[in-house]
Amino acid sequence: MTETQREGGYRPGYEVAAEQVLELIARLGLRPGDRMPTENDLARQLGTSRTVVREAVKILSALGRVRAQKGRGL
Structure with missing residues (x-):
């Protein structure tokens, strides 16, 4: 059983x-301000x-948790 199935049904991959x-x-x-992978x-x-x-x-x-800038990465 996958993690998404255990948590009560289908969850889109992008949410996981x-x-x-x-x-x-x-x-x-x-x-x-740190760079992400x-x-x-x-x-x-x-x-x-x-x-x-x-x-x-x-x-x-969109939630304000990360900031991505074109050409600069994450």
């Missing part, structure tokens, strides 16, 4: 990835695609 990104930020001890690195670490990571980052950005 968004939670995992926040956990990674905490685990790495990143502070505001690249989309490729995040996708590899989370075991998902760059598309899912991109959607997760969009959600976190």
Whole structure:
């Protein structure tokens, strides 16, 4: 049984990835202004695609949890 099934039903991959990104930020001890791993690195670490990571980052950005700047990364 996967994590998404245990938590009461289907959850989109980008939601799970968004939670995992926040956990990674905490685990790495990143502070505001610190650079995050690249989309490729995040996708590899989370075991998902760059598309899912991109959607997760969009959600976190809309919530004010991360800031992504074109050409500068995360």
